[in-house]
Amino acid sequence: MMTSSTRLLWTYTTLLLTALIWGGTWIAGRVLVQEVAPFSAAFLRFFFATCAMGLLVWRTEPQAFKLARQHWLTAALLGLTGVFAYNFFFMVGLQHIAAGRGSLVVALNPVVVAVAAWLLLKEPLNGKQWGGVVIALCGCILVLSNGDPRRFLGSNSAADNTAAAVGLGEYLIIGCVLAWTAYTLQCKRVGQRLSPIATNFWACASGCAMLLLATTFENQLLGEGAQTHLHWWQLYHFSLSAWTCVLYLGVAGSALSYTWYTQGIQKIGATRAAAFINFVPVFGVLLGALMLGERLPTSVYFGGGLILAGVLITNQLRTRIS
Template sequence: MQFVTYLTLVLTMLFWGGTFIAGRALAGEVNPANAAFIRFAIATVALFFLTLLSDGRISIPPRKTWLPLLLLGLTGVFSYNVFFFTGLQYISAGRAALIIALNPLAITIFASLFLKEPLTAKQFGGILLSLTGAVFVISNGHPAEIFSTGFGVGEITLLGCVVSWVAYSLIGRVVLVSLSPLASVFYSSLIGSILLFFPAAYYGLFSNLGHIDAMNWLGLTYLGFFGTALGFSLYYRAIKNIGATRSGVFINLVPLFSILLSWILLGESIKGVVILGGIMLLSGVSITNYFRSRT
């Protein structure tokens, strides 16, 4: 059972790595606010049918879960996208990816504090090893270049992404007690889409729809279905099965898959030190999960 969970987590990180390729193709073509809303609107429709097929019906959440579900839509969908697209106006994608790579470490610390998930020194060391590997992967073998610039508005804004994702992961653990992973993601995506509609409408959503070409719709569909509906569902299923810490550490695989896909699809070069960083990253993920299993 755990092997299947690990396999689906790796597949999820592959999907999320692909979102950087799709996002890069959409950059400059579709307004960020419009792209975020369309992505989650597609995801919500897909999740409706996936939930219907999996659970047999769309259950109305218990009254006690509506506030957590609102917080899920507010954090993992709305605020994460607002912080992400705002931050990228000030800093490079590589520097943003490094800050977002803090997610597993932040999830681990807060899961230990608030959810009482046990954490040993060896598990913490594994997470730091995977984070170090992620730095080498993201920087293409030049970590000093990432740290050479100051800490400004863009960096502070991207830290909002980290806070949003940590909240989404931890609050989700509470919701999963009452709802299935698919239903949890469906309702959080629905709420997030409603919240994203207002900035999208402000930035001319309806007038811009007719100017989106077929390739951009393909990218948005990938983001909506694979990057959101399927990816978020598999991630939440993993949280339910093995916990927030062990699931969260896999997020460090996202930049590795992103660079590999850039190499395969876009012909971008990969340095040997990046491969070394990937090995460190995979080793850190393995160490964290091995010792968590032993615990």
């Protein structure tokens, strides 16, 4: 039987592994959207995620297949925010931004979640936690701007892609931040009514249905860009790398990691769980440099160090969890 300290350590470990997996999703997503249209890529991701979660529900909580009528709206909202909206911004954004830079933008997530949880859920933030949030935000600014915050105002060298000012890709990925914040707060609210496994299964299933509907209008919604890519019904034309990315995104990047993240929210709170998302850009940049050859600016190391420091401060074990 696990002690309370062991359970807490396991929660922190799974949240860290979740960040590593999500760091890899930026690489997989970047590769996938070069070949597959965004809505189709997202639909396939969550089709396999729903299948994987369905097997888990069948083995552990078969009663979760029967969703009470009063939870239908909750499931739809979880699917809308955490699956449909997030993956729209994620997949379309990765057509305009490098995987490493995209993963850096999500460093804003813990700051937005912390403030939103403080405002809407009345989750307390003590002085040290606010300090951690500020430090993490400073690290995020340094990483995004490569050490020059003036780039947020549009001052950049056109010859240096890594020094580019904040543009369309970054704004689309910021949509991920807003969608994920809404999903995180909803997970916190449903924690007492649905188990993490049930929450994740129904979020994946409802979001997958929305994405399937969107693929029907993909060419009209996304224009010429979608017409030059493969769609989910052309999956027999997919390359091996595309299939590998789809399975990674669906099974590891969605089914497993979403479950761990939901468990983390329900055990240690929305603010603390979301703070681990600060690790995602660090892993994303490192993996992007290693696997895609994306340039890794020196400022990323210092900014990444500030991000990690902010996470550690925000998640001090001795801080009382409300």
